[in-house]
Amino acid sequence: MAEHPTGPAETGxxxxxxxxxxxxxxxxxxxxxxxxxxxxxxxxxxxxxxxxIGLIASVLIFLVLAVAGFAMTR
Incomplete structure (x- = not known):
């Protein structure tokens, strides 16, 4: 059968x-x-x-923001 602990749970x-x-x-x-x-x-x-503004400009915005965000959170 399963073992039943008798002490408090904090002392596991x-x-x-x-x-x-x-x-x-x-x-x-x-x-x-x-x-x-x-x-x-x-x-x-x-x-x-x-x-x-198009796809290429959006990708450039993403890259600039991602690099700036990574630099600011380091």
Whole structure:
């Protein structure tokens, strides 16, 4: 049958705090870079669709905004 612990849940397996911090930092960096990417993409799409500037200009706007966003968040 299943083993039933008798002690409190807080005294379970020891935490690996170093690995927890690495995972948290990776998540925050991923969220930051994804936000920059999505923001640049949305602005470039809006400029291309509503500004009638064309595909190449939209790609250039995206690249400029993405590079600027990456540089500002470093």
């Amino acid at each position: 397996a020891p935490m690996d705090y170093r690995e927890h911090e690495k995972t948290y930092t990776l998540f925050l960096n991923g969220a930051k870079w994804l936000s920059v990417f999505v923001g640049a993409l949305l602005i470039a799409m809006a400029a291309g669709f509503f500004g009638h």
